[in-house]
Amino acid sequence: xxxxxxxxxxxxxxxxxxxxxxxxxxxxxxxxxxxxxxxxxxxxxxxxxxxxxxxxxxxxxxxxxxxxxxxxxxxxxxxxxxxxxxxxxxxxxxxxxxxxxxxxxxxxxxxxxxxxxxxxxxxxxxxxxxxxxxxxxxxxxxxxxxxxxxxxxxxxxxxxxxxxxxxxxxx
Numbered sequence: 001x002x003x004x005x006x007x008x009x010x011x012x013x014x015x016x017x018x019x020x021x022x023x024x025x026x027x028x029x030x031x032x033x034x035x036x037x038x039x040x041x042x043x044x045x046x047x048x049x050x051x052x053x054x055x056x057x058x059x060x061x062x063x064x065x066x067x068x069x070x071x072x073x074x075x076x077x078x079x080x081x082x083x084x085x086x087x088x089x090x091x092x093x094x095x096x097x098x099x100x101x102x103x104x105x106x107x108x109x110x111x112x113x114x115x116x117x118x119x120x121x122x123x124x125x126x127x128x129x130x131x132x133x134x135x136x137x138x139x140x141x142x143x144x145x146x147x148x149x150x151x152x153x154x155x156x157x158x159x160x161x162x163x164x165x166x167x168x169x170x171x
Contacts, residue, residue, distance in 0.1 A: 025049050027057075030074035038076055039068065067116065080118035080127075088115055091145030092126050099139065099147060100130060107135040131155050 025047040027035075035042070035057060042059040050056045054077070055070050068079035085093065100110045114129040126141040138151035 025055070027055065028072065028074070031055055031070045031072075034070060034074035034076060035068065039066070042066075078118050078120035080116050083115050083117050085112045085115055088117075088126055089143055089145070092141045092143070092147070095141060095145040095147040096128055096130070096139065099137070099149070103135060103137065108132050110135070110137070
């Protein structure tokens, strides 16, 4: 149950862009120190309180856009980077394409807006947002293509980080 809640928190925070909240977040020293140890060459940090117990940091390292989640004790819970749809494993892409086709029949053409490769508990998972002006889907996949929808809702660009601004169209 905790994994499901945390997975939902991950995908929702990936979707939401709250620049004002990120800029005003006070970061406890224990988290800041843990972050510095884990991500030495990080730059352009943007912090956000995801819940009372979890803090998200979005940052850059070299050419990558990364995210990391810390608990209030300063422990790194999960982290990863934004990738393109084409960088996802073949089985993940196939399952996502299948899911898109299924929902396109009743909702129109869907677009992938974000794919994140996240490491949690030693396992790589792929969090994907897709949608259009009618529908928003948030999914989590494992390396072998096992995929489940963790959020399905009518599209709301204000809450879903501009689903209409698609970065990748699946043909």
